[in-house]
Amino acid sequence: MNITFWKRCESLVKHVNICCPLANVSTGSVLRKRGQDVFRPPHTAPVSYSVKRYFHLQSVCLAHRVKEADDLAVTQTESVKKTEGITEAVNSCIDSEDLGRLFAVVHLAGFQRKVTVNDLVVMESSSFPTVGTRIRLEKVLLVGSKDFTLVGRPILSRSVVNIEATVIEKTLSPMVISFLLVRRKRVRKTKMQKNQQTVLLINSIEVNPIKN
Incomplete structure (x- = not known):
């Protein structure tokens, strides 16, 4: 309480x-009323x-x-x-061995991407290691197969899913041309740039049993 x-x-x-x-007062009393004894509670x-x-x-x-x-x-x-x-x-x-082809949703360089084994992922970033380095993708939001799907809140634990990838190329994107024109102001600007890109190859997606 x-x-x-x-x-x-x-x-x-x-x-x-x-x-x-x-x-x-816890006790009663006796009153005399018209010649009769009356008990008062x-x-x-x-x-x-x-x-x-x-x-x-x-x-x-x-x-x-x-x-x-x-x-x-x-x-x-x-x-x-x-x-x-x-x-x-x-x-x-x-x-069971019959899991089918596993898929996963990973967070890479600020974007969410759905990947499977042997997929090539192109990202606008140069922060990854050198070419040939094998890395593990930590931010896994979802993994599933033909029978089940595991959703993270927000990400899945390292002990549940393991996704490995290899950096196969670091290059520049195609030329991006931007043109600015302001009428009657004699403003004409042309800008050309190339962004740095990294290409990843998804090697494997492994799922381990869930522990209570």
Whole structure:
């Protein structure tokens, strides 16, 4: 229980005792009325409607919280069981040799690219190592086969997927010509440039069983 709730209860009880001093009388008394003995029950403090409503609302809120906690626990248990079943099915597919042709979505030089084995990827970047270097692509967003697909949040773990590539060429792009003309201002500008490019060859895509 919340400590603040009990402090509020104590303050309400003190308020009732101050307003109704007869609330502490616990014994009854006998009155003489028209020659007959009439028993008068002990005085009880009149509890206001607001106090009753406060305790009623607190009990209702507590009951709803308990119910929500139970429903959440049941939902989590069901989700865990469902996740375990999906993981077992995916692991069984990975252990089998008939995976088909794997594909993956990787993040390279600020762009997302879908690749498979023996694909050539051309990027507008020169930050990669020298030609002939074998590298591992770390930012893998998605990997899949004909039976399943694994999606990262945002990327997959290194222990799940391994994609290796080889730098086969570092060259320049074709000539890019841009021309600017401003009418009646005698402004004519021609700009020619070549961008640095890197070509990668995807060597292999490997998927390992998922660990719970």
